[in-house]
Amino acid sequence: MTRQAITLIGGGLVGALLARLLARRGFAVEVFEKRPDPRLAGFVGGRSINLALAERGLQALRTAGLADDVLQRAVMMRGRMVHPLQGDSSLQRYGVDDSEVIWSVSRGSLNMLLLDAAEAAGARFHFGHALADADLDARRITLSDESGTQRQHDAAVLIGADGAGSALRAAMDSYRPLGIRVEPLGHGYKELEIPPGSGAERFAIEPNALHIWPRGGYMCIALPNTEGSFTVTLFLPAHGPHPSFDTLADAAAANDFFLQDFPDLLPLIPCFADDYDGHSVGSLSTLYLDHWHIDGRALLVGDAAHAIVPFHGQGMNCGFEDTVTLADLLADTQRDTADTFAQFQRIRKPNADAIAAMALENYIEMRDSVADPRYLAKRELGAQLAARAPAHFMARYRMVTFTQLPYAYAYERGRAQDVLLDQLLRSASHAGDVPLDAAVSALQATLPPLPPLHHG
Known part of the structure; x- marks a missing residue:
């Protein structure tokens, strides 16, 4: 059974993965991408050449049946190798061992793998077609090819995965203001x-x-x-x-x-x-929107809805997480598309806002704190608490990177844990100066246990 037709604008990482997931669920998917096919023309750069793939992104790729293929093309990264101006470099592990690592992947090779996979699932791609106009009342879009020739396409359900400079977002905003805020x-x-x-x-x-x-x-x-x-x-x-x-x-x-x-x-x-x-x-820049959709006609996902700075390595992972949530919601035939899009925003926007805030904080951590003694003392004490009371303490970075706990939960829990670490280190310079039994008791009395961890 072929379900309703869905038109995607943008065949980058998020658009191609979403096309794969939807086509596998029986939707008739057509994708319009303004750039030429990178498998024929070579990958056009201009954006970051490689990206960090973590658990959320991996889980989305598992859902699409692609995780093993992607990992064969990736390089494992165990942690941050910090190179100070004076002194020796040192490795700060991301997780507890090699089961908690992130992966460096090439944007170009990943995009081409996802395009092949989406086409294999039945999605149809039209390269060299830029969105020129969207008539949301008529549910029709106008596309322009490299020669400037325009064509019309009926698009009853329109999804924009066309990145931070989204043409669909501009068209939607001119139809009904989305409350766009860009913070450089x-x-x-x-x-x-x-x-x-x-x-x-x-x-x-x-x-x-x-x-x-x-x-x-x-x-x-x-x-x-x-x-x-x-x-x-x-x-x-x-x-x-x-x-x-x-x-x-x-x-x-x-x-x-x-x-x-x-x-x-x-x-x-x-x-x-x-x-x-x-x-x-x-x-x-960081992009915030008050509204990600216009009833059931048009929706924005990934960077088109919530572009963030790259300092937590979560932009792609967050976008990939979007695709799984959206595909699951669209596959639920009990709700109409307007309700689906509204529910998607309700689920994902608090999490997108949370990772945007954490990415900004992580820039300060990366450029300043990794060499700061106070930061290192808190990091060490946190590691000790996580080892002694793993049901009550997990570093925020690990929650974000190695579990599927909602970003919003990781953000709030991380803030509460940080307050506790500051209190425990108030009269101590080093983690070793804090009595660990008393610290564990304070932790368990202050914070509830962590929810079940969703590892892949």
Whole structure:
């Protein structure tokens, strides 16, 4: 039985996975993507080259029958390898052991795998077709191809997975204001590359880690790629006094800055000048909407509804989680589409708002706190509490990254745990100065047990 026809705008990661999930459930799915087919034209960059895949995203891929295929193309990252300006680098594990890791995946290869999988399930893709207009009253859209030729398409149920710059969101907002709020971070980013080695050692630095060079108000990170390279991202204030992208206008100025602030990283980037001058500065913002849908006619998912900054590595994972929730709701034939879309927003918006807040907080943690003694003391005490009373304490990062507990729950529970850690360390400089039995008693008296953990 073929269910109703669904039109998707956007064939990126979220659009392609949603197309796969819906087509497998019997929906007639057509996807319009403004870019050319990356499997034919090559992947068009401009956005982050690799992404962090965690439990939520993996669970969505399991639901789609694709997790094993994706993991074969990914590199495991056990934790943050912190490179201070002075002193030795050190690994801060994300989880308790190798059962709790995240994975570095190539955006381009993942997108192509998802496109193949969606087509295999029966979804139809139309590449090189940009949304030019959406007549929501007539339930019809106008599409424009590369030559400017326009065509009409009936779209009774329209879903926008077309990213932070969503054309469907703009069309919906002009029809009925969505309450759009964009909060720029004020920081930008630029991507560089550590190439693979030529000998037996393909990786120039530890491959199974996300590398961070924290420097206070700015930082560099590096994620591994399967062929041995690392994608390096420099995060800096966009404007203002040194250092900012204003004051580092070209590779010559940036080279002097790296010699002083990232002296161990610069020699690993042999094409530094070409990378720096050849790559534009990307912008970082958080997107909030009051309304994600217009009754049962049009809905926004993923970055089109709730784009966040990348510092928790959860943007893709959050979008993938959207797809499973939405596919489950749409498959429920007891409710109409307007009710489905409203329920989707009720379930997902509090969680999207929570991960947006946590991603902003994590930027400060990554660039400042990872080298801060107070942060390290709280982290160590938290680890001790988690070991002694796992039913009552789990670090917020682990809740977000390695379970499927709702983001909103992880956010609130993390705040409550943080208050408790501050109280326990009020008169202590080190975790070892806190009597652990008393700390466990205080924890159990203060906070209820954690709910059952949804691991995949």
